[in-house]
Amino acid sequence: MPSTAANAAATLSVAPMMDWTDRHCRYLHRLLSRHVLLYTEMVTAPALVRGGALHLLDYDVAEHPVALQLGGSDPAELAQAARLGATVGYDEINLNCGCPSDRVQSGTFGAILMRDPGLVAECVAAMRSAVTVPVTVKCRIGVDDQDPEEVLPEFLARIVAAGCERVTIHARKAWLKGLSPKENRDIPPLDYDLVMRMKGLFPHLHISINGGVETLAQAEALLESGLDGVMIGRAAYHQPADILASADRRIFGAGVDRTAEEVVEAMLPYIEAHLTGGGRLHQITRHMLGLFAGRPGARGWRRVLSEGATKPGAGPDLVRAAFAQVTALAPDAKAV
Structure with missing residues (x-):
């Protein structure tokens, strides 16, 4: 499937969620919507490159368009992992710069990478040179005591210069100390206005917003406000028919509602x-x-x-x- 498939589908996507968006979940979601972009759970580059855990790349051809989310911080290793994903047919390779779990921090990837936009840019450039499908990033607006107004524009500028084609911004900070991963999904306040301002600063960058979207009507409103895409997480998992069954018609203007x-x-x-x-x-x-x-x-x-x-x-x-x-x-x- 051509790489443009993921770009077109990114108008509405289902977030990568650890322990949830496995291949069986994605197959179910694809039956509800032919057009939304689906993401794997995060797969670590070391598991693929050093551990040889290629079974983690298994998917059903019916899942297209489907993106592989990678975790890692070593540019060469991420490039190898991206190549493995592209070789088996993933339509997009996404770099996780948003997960706040302790396990992710100990591996020096996930949200902690918001502190090092230069390294993220190196990773993106390496992945971009290894594959022809889109290379994208999912990030937060900042971490800990960072000022999102300052760090997010710099972060975006660096990854765009490195070849990032799309970015999904979870419109919350991540607190790496003091909050659990679950609390990080709810407690830090949402800042949709900041994400909208990023669209103004980077008009040619596809920006999808993530965080706090619980209905398809909310997604429609965010798209109408000028954002390029909306990513929905837990609501799409817990109420999949409510979110996805009419998405093809309402968001993409194609297809009929499923039941x-x-x-x-x-x-x-x-x-x-x-x-x-x-x-x-x-x-x-x-x-x-x-x-x-x-x-x-x-x-x-x-x-x-x-x-x-x-x-x-x-x-x-x-x-x-x-x-x-x-x-x-x-x-x-x-x-x-």
Whole structure:
């Protein structure tokens, strides 16, 4: 798939989320939307280059357009990892400069890289020279006691000069000391206005905003305000149908709305293939728990899957039994 696929899809994207946006999650999200840009969980460059963990690059061809997010701080190693990702067909390579976890800090990558824009620029340049697909960056507005008004423009200028084609800005600081990764997602205040000012300073740079977006209507409003893209994280995971099922029509002006019922039916062959290959049902269904969020029968759907999917022999019949919890309260729903 040409690299322009990721650029076009970046108008709306689902954030890379550790332990969540694995290949099964992405397959589910792709069934809901043909056009949104999907991201892998962060994969560390050392794991690929030194550890040979190439299985971390596995994905289904149906996931396109799909981007690989890398973690690391060594330009040569990131270039090698980027090349590995591009070789297997990822449409974009993204550098993580936003994750605040202790594990990431100890590896000198993630949000701590906001302190060293020169090194980030070296990393981007090395990755850019290694691949032909877009090289992008996901960052925060700053870390700890940095003044975002000062550091963010410099950071963006350095990575753009190095060849970064798009940037996604999580519109919060990251506090590397004193806040947990979970608290860093909520406690630091959002500063959408600062991100908007960056668009004014860098009019030719595609800037996507991330952080605090919980509805598709919010995303539409941010796009109308002049930003190039919106990245949605937890809301897209916990209420995937609410965010993604009408995204093709509302955001991209193409395609028709999908329904959660249609997606459950479409997941069954995928589940069968996964089980045949030795996989377990819960590895897939844990990502499906929010499909009917806010709808009658949603609690029963979650309960049946949560209680049964880890049991030996659990398979498509359990998914059908869970779906019966929805159809029992919504008679118009089609059985699968």
